[in-house]
Amino acid sequence: MSKISELSDSNKNVSRRGFLKGAAMAAASGSIIPNSKTTKPVGPEISKTTNLSADICVIGGAGAGLIAAARAVEAGVKNVIVLEKMKQPGGCTQVGVAGMFSIESPVQKRQGIKGSADEFYKHHMDMHSWYCDAKLVRNWYTTTGSVVDWLEKKGVEFGEATAFPYEKFTAAYHWAKNGMFGKVVVEAMLKYLKANGVEVRTNTRATKLITNVNGDVTGIEATSGDEKLRISAKAVILGTGSISGNKKLRARFYPGEDMSNVYIMGAQPFATGDGLIMAEEIGAASTHISTLFIGPHGHNTNESTGTLARRPNLIKVNRLGHRFVDEAIVVTREFYSWMNCLAVDRQPDKVCYVLIDEATLRKFQKENKSMGAFEMFGGPNWLADLDKGIPEEASKGRAKIANTWNEIAKYIGCDPETLKNTIAQYNSYCTNKYDAEFLKDPEHLLPLTTPPYYAIQGYSGIDTCIGGIRTNHNLEVVNKKFNPIKGLYAAGVAVGNWLSIGYGPFGSCFSFTTFSGYVAGSNAAKFVLG
Numbered sequence: 001m002s003k004i005s006e007l008s009d010s011n012k013n014v015s016r017r018g019f020l021k022g023a024a025m026a027a028a029s030g031s032i033i034p035n036s037k038t039t040k041p042v043g044p045e046i047s048k049t050t051n052l053s054a055d056i057c058v059i060g061g062a063g064a065g066l067i068a069a070a071r072a073v074e075a076g077v078k079n080v081i082v083l084e085k086m087k088q089p090g091g092c093t094q095v096g097v098a099g100m101f102s103i104e105s106p107v108q109k110r111q112g113i114k115g116s117a118d119e120f121y122k123h124h125m126d127m128h129s130w131y132c133d134a135k136l137v138r139n140w141y142t143t144t145g146s147v148v149d150w151l152e153k154k155g156v157e158f159g160e161a162t163a164f165p166y167e168k169f170t171a172a173y174h175w176a177k178n179g180m181f182g183k184v185v186v187e188a189m190l191k192y193l194k195a196n197g198v199e200v201r202t203n204t205r206a207t208k209l210i211t212n213v214n215g216d217v218t219g220i221e222a223t224s225g226d227e228k229l230r231i232s233a234k235a236v237i238l239g240t241g242s243i244s245g246n247k248k249l250r251a252r253f254y255p256g257e258d259m260s261n262v263y264i265m266g267a268q269p270f271a272t273g274d275g276l277i278m279a280e281e282i283g284a285a286s287t288h289i290s291t292l293f294i295g296p297h298g299h300n301t302n303e304s305t306g307t308l309a310r311r312p313n314l315i316k317v318n319r320l321g322h323r324f325v326d327e328a329i330v331v332t333r334e335f336y337s338w339m340n341c342l343a344v345d346r347q348p349d350k351v352c353y354v355l356i357d358e359a360t361l362r363k364f365q366k367e368n369k370s371m372g373a374f375e376m377f378g379g380p381n382w383l384a385d386l387d388k389g390i391p392e393e394a395s396k397g398r399a400k401i402a403n404t405w406n407e408i409a410k411y412i413g414c415d416p417e418t419l420k421n422t423i424a425q426y427n428s429y430c431t432n433k434y435d436a437e438f439l440k441d442p443e444h445l446l447p448l449t450t451p452p453y454y455a456i457q458g459y460s461g462i463d464t465c466i467g468g469i470r471t472n473h474n475l476e477v478v479n480k481k482f483n484p485i486k487g488l489y490a491a492g493v494a495v496g497n498w499l500s501i502g503y504g505p506f507g508s509c510f511s512f513t514t515f516s517g518y519v520a521g522s523n524a525a526k527f528v529l530g
């Protein structure tokens with residue numbers, strides 16, 4: 001019973017939400033969240049032990065791990081073994097990743113797109129208040145362009161870089177020419193590894209790092225069915241992905257947080273933080289977890305309603321009937337703030353209500369204009385689909401259509417006078433073209449005057465949890481004194497310290513994943529080859 005194979009088959013088209021629905025279904029089946037020590041293999045009794053040896057053993061056969069393995073082979077390492085615990089390689093990368101951020105890439109150079117790594121780096125560090133590893137982030141921004149070059153040389157065909165999600169941004173989002181980007185990258189890496197005689201051992205779960213008396217990593221233990229593998233290796237690279245699907249780790253990294261209204265999309269059966277658990281067992285330091293939110297449409301609204309809820313012109317109120325955010329930051333800030341989701345996460349019950357009136361809804365439909373690439377997730381006719389989409393959500397209690405603000409207030413559960421004051425105040429901002437509260441760009445100020453009024457419910461939703469393992473800028477895992485643990489590297493979203501609370505430019509996760517896989521593979525190869 002392999003959930004990942006089902007998901008990858010159902011995800012041939014770029015349907016992020018389709019994947020998310022798949023993830024939700026798997027979660028509902030109860031198979032997602034392991035309930036005991038995650039690195040302990042669940043399965044048949046061990047009946048035999050096999051000893052193997054490798055120069056480098058890579059744990060995790062997805063974006064980070066496969067890139068690290070390919071890079072190590074290319075650098076001259078002869079004996080590389082990749083372990084993947086699922087039936088098929090690919091992880092989140094294969095089923096979720098639509099594209100990646102890069103700057104100063106050959107794709108952009110061919111298109112004549114300007115934008116510098118220095119400028120993006122400065123912005124990143126300022127935005128994250130330098131609450132991340134400045135050298136690691138510097139390394140990422142200055143290397144991501146050449147990683148795209150390397151991926152192209154490994155057979156990944158890129159389409160045009162686009163301004164994503166909205167037109168005002170630098171065209172720094174990189175897509176595959178044909179197909180889902182993550183899948184294309186995984187296939188290119190598997191092809192390269194196969195051509196170079198590297199086997200990806202699927203259904204094989206790493207369980208424990210082996211160390212010598214000095215604490216250096218000298219191998220890994222793993223299980224595959226009833227077989228125990230003891231693999232001695234000169235270096236181990238952890239590309240084990242997120243902790244999103246591990247309830248215990250989530251409780252540790254989000255202490256005191258009530259997650260009942262949070263929809264965790266990346267809670268995949270493989271995203272159990274095994275790399276972090278194994279590294280900590282041998283004394284590695286951990287980092288904070290950064291969270292990639294994609295709310296406020298945490299609960300699965302239909303595509304058209306979810307797309308409408310992200311438009312900058314609508315207003316968002318909380319359970320008390322107050323506005324709490326500049327709703328337009330989604331289109332006006334290059335470092336996109338994930339649909340106001342950080343702000344939604346801070347509201348009572350982590351819930352918001354997105355409000356629109358009849359006049360604006362019909363205006364949008366009449367104009368029938370896209371505001372940017374992100375709206376492709378709504379489908380080609382999403383504006384027309386709203387006529388069915390909103391009533392469908394209303395029938396499920398996730399939206400309300402009403403002729404008075406009193407009825408909307410009742411639905412929200414707030415004081416009607418407070419809500420009416422909020423609307424009156426907002427309408428005055430629209431008249432004056434000045435949002436005295438949150439300085440929303442006047443271009444996006446549209447009043448709410450014509451009934452019926454619509455309220456769409458939105459929750460906080462976590463896309464994935466990033467980090468846990470602490471490395472230095474060379475992707476060497478460090479101990480609690482921040483000295484490298486010899487022979488141990490990590491890559492991908494298992495690695496933290498490159499974000500604080502928010503995110504970077506769109507596609508930062510896979511940008512960091514490809515960069516860190518590439519660098520961990522290069523540095524492990526250097527270490528092994530001497």
Ligand SMILES: Cc1cc2nc3c(=O)[nH]c(=O)nc-3n(C[C@H](O)[C@H](O)[C@H](O)COP(=O)(O)OP(=O)(O)OC[C@H]3O[C@@H](n4cnc5c(N)ncnc54)[C@H](O)[C@@H]3O)c2cc1C
Pocket residue numbers: 016019020059060061062063064065083084085086089090091092093094095096097098099100101182204205206207239240241242265266270271272274275463464491492493494506507508509510511513
């Ligand atoms: C729905 C969704 C959509 C996303 N879309 C994007 C996007 O468009 N752009 C973007 O930049 N980012 C996106 N991301 C973030 C994405 O997760 C990362 O960009 C990237 O895929 C992480 O790659 P990874 O190799 O670190 O982890 P993964 O791809 O999750 O791979 C980890 C692998 O390690 C294996 N593994 C774990 N433990 C063990 C063990 N003990 N032994 C053996 N194998 C093990 C797992 O089975 C898995 O195959 C998305 C995430 C989600 C959840």
